[in-house]
Amino acid sequence: MKWLGGVVLALVLTAGARAADTGKPSDLSGVWWSQKRIPAIHPIDGSAIPFTAEGAAQYAKNKPLIKAIDSALPSLEDMRRCIPNGTPRVWGSGFPFQILQRPDEVILAYERDHMRRFVYIDQKPEDDPDPAYFGSSVGHWDGATLVIDTAAFKPTFLDDTGLPHGENLKITERLRKIGGGKTLEVLATIDDPQMYKKPWTARYTFTLRPNERIQDYMCGLGVVQSRFGTVGAVPKLRHHGS
Amino acid sequence: MKGLGIVVAAAVGAAGALMTTAAFAAPDFSGVWQVARPYSTGLTPVTVDGQPVPISPAGQAELDYLTARDKAGRPVIHNTMMGWPKGFIQASRNRKPFEIFQEPKQISFFFEEDHQYTFIHFDAKHPDHVKPSFLADSIAHWDGDTLVVDTIGFNGETPLNSIQLSAKAHTVMRLRLINGGKSLENIITIDDPVDFTRPWQMKILYDREPAGAHLAESVYAENNRNLPDLNDQ
Numbered sequence: 001m002k003w004l005g006g007v008v009l010a011l012v013l014t015a016g017a018r019a020a021d022t023g024k025p026s027d028l029s030g031v032w033w034s035q036k037r038i039p040a041i042h043p044i045d046g047s048a049i050p051f052t053a054e055g056a057a058q059y060a061k062n063k064p065l066i067k068a069i070d071s072a073l074p075s076l077e078d079m080r081r082c083i084p085n086g087t088p089r090v091w092g093s094g095f096p097f098q099i100l101q102r103p104d105e106v107i108l109a110y111e112r113d114h115m116r117r118f119v120y121i122d123q124k125p126e127d128d129p130d131p132a133y134f135g136s137s138v139g140h141w142d143g144a145t146l147v148i149d150t151a152a153f154k155p156t157f158l159d160d161t162g163l164p165h166g167e168n169l170k171i172t173e174r175l176r177k178i179g180g181g182k183t184l185e186v187l188a189t190i191d192d193p194q195m196y197k198k199p200w201t202a203r204y205t206f207t208l209r210p211n212e213r214i215q216d217y218m219c220g221l222g223v224v225q226s227r228f229g230t231v232g233a234v235p236k237l238r239h240h241g242s
Numbered sequence: 243m244k245g246l247g248i249v250v251a252a253a254v255g256a257a258g259a260l261m262t263t264a265a266f267a268a269p270d271f272s273g274v275w276q277v278a279r280p281y282s283t284g285l286t287p288v289t290v291d292g293q294p295v296p297i298s299p300a301g302q303a304e305l306d307y308l309t310a311r312d313k314a315g316r317p318v319i320h321n322t323m324m325g326w327p328k329g330f331i332q333a334s335r336n337r338k339p340f341e342i343f344q345e346p347k348q349i350s351f352f353f354e355e356d357h358q359y360t361f362i363h364f365d366a367k368h369p370d371h372v373k374p375s376f377l378a379d380s381i382a383h384w385d386g387d388t389l390v391v392d393t394i395g396f397n398g399e400t401p402l403n404s405i406q407l408s409a410k411a412h413t414v415m416r417l418r419l420i421n422g423g424k425s426l427e428n429i430i431t432i433d434d435p436v437d438f439t440r441p442w443q444m445k446i447l448y449d450r451e452p453a454g455a456h457l458a459e460s461v462y463a464e465n466n467r468n469l470p471d472l473n474d475q
Contacts, residue, residue: 074325074463082325082463084357098361100343100350102272107343107352109359114327116352116359118341118456132459214361216375219463220325237320237399238406240303 026144026177029101031214032184032206038092039160041202044187055164055195062162070160073232074221082219084115084133086156087171088188091204095226098214106139106146111214111227119148126152135171145176158190159202166194182208269387269419271349274451275426276339281446283335287403290429290443301437304405321401325356325462327376329400330393331413331430331446333358338460339451349382349389354457362391374409376400391415408436424450 043049051059069080085093095112106119119139129136135150150171158165169192178185184206191199218225223232281288287295297305311318321328330351334340338354352359365381372379372395379395391414398409407413411434420427426448433441 079325079463082461084459084461100345102343105343107350109350109352109361114357114359116357118352120456130458133461134459213363216327216377218326218376221319222324234397234399237318238304238408239307239318240300 023143025103025141025146026181027101028099028106028146028175028177028184031096031098031209031212033096033209033212034094034204034206037094037160038204041088041092041159041163041188043200044203045201047200049163050197050200052193052195052197054166055192058164058195059162062157062164066157066160066162073223074219076221079221081224082113084113084156086133086153086158087117087135087150087173088186088190088202088204089157089159090115090134091186091188092159095217096209096212096214097206109214111217113219114217119146125149135169142174145174148173148175164195165190165192168192168194178205184208266384268344268346268384268389269423270344271342271389271417271419271426272344273453274339274341274455274457275448276451277335277337278425278447278449279337281335282337283332283403287444288446290445293442295444296439296442298435298437298439301405304437308404321376321399326399327358328355329377329396329402329407330360330380330391330415332401332403334428334448335446339455339457341457352457354460356460356462368392368394374398378411385416388416388418391417402432402437405437407432408434410434410436426450 069078072078072081074081084090090110090112093110093112095110097108097110100107100109104121106121108117108119110116115134117134117137119137121139121141123138125138126136129152131152131154133154133156135153137148137150139146139148141147150173151169153165153169156165157163169190172189172191174187176185177183186204186206187201188204189199189201190196215227216225217227223230223234225231225234289295308318327333328336333353333355334351336353336355340351340353343350343352346364348361348363350359350361360377360380362380362382364383368379368381374395374397376397376399378393378397378400380391380393382389382391384390393413393415396407396409396411398406400407400411411432413433414431416429418427419425428446428448430444430446431441432438432444
């Protein structure tokens, strides 16, 4: 499989060479959507996920757990399905997202569970941030590529299969336009020595959807409602009139 | 000379219109805001005319029902407990900040509370068939320095104080900067023939947070213990 990894890497690098890097920040704003879920992520070089022993053991525990969480309706006892996915899992959700961009701030607004991330440009990381599902992010431009550095995560899964992470997880995401500007590439590098022997990188691509708009998504007690339909039912809150 | 006067007046009018169009720059609402205490949730909405909220018999019946349930120790679930969207009005009255991100074609409101957000587009009209939702469908335009947001398409589950706006509700918000840009005023006309006997206006003031203020991550799904019984509603 080693040669396959090399081919994949070469393809990625070739695509990179085609990316239009003007040396200046590019306009990433707009609605992007892959229209497909990416439930499992893998290193882009085709190698196996470099689990540590602890990482492999935790992954084995997580796999049945995440299935149980994602198949049950949110209940009084368990609302974990409505907990924000965090990154990089959110990139594989199969829902669109919108990038809002200013020189000092970029906001990533995901339709999935109306999650959003604030990325402050050219600011130093917070000294002692409160842990969050999306961590604490700062960004900078490397030519036309937006680089987002994130740390201070609450416990999440890295993908829909339950890939684990430890307390000191650091994620570096590199966002850039390729394919004449109509495709957004996201490279997410996972650096977590507790769960993985070495940093590794997953890749996602999304298509610009100028005519698409972000829709409501609701994950609440007893119901999940999205553009793809309703699971469960919305209890009637109103009792008089209509 | 009358004809010339008309021509001159027309020319001046046209020039004025052009100048107005060219000179207009929308005020910048961008930044982080938080409701001023007297206007926040938990308090009676502040009406513009100083009169009591003109609640209808159906609205009063709903309020009485909720009060009786509370007194009986069987409180009714509400949106916050459920992790459901509260809609713009109630979310903006919450004592947590929100961020406005303003662009020419869209103005976005990001609420700290339960990571809610709503995007409002500068569209000319609502879609022909609005899909009812908690956030409903909003369109915006500028009336001078005032942002006008017209909203229809509520699903009957969007709260306003203790009761839910009905599916027939129509709201118009007029937002403008005051106090030298330190405050944002929101005058909301609420037309809901189910809950109220007539259209009425409420006022909310938001204070601008210091530069560099950031929103925290707030997730209600983490704190759903001791909720009312879902089967007892």
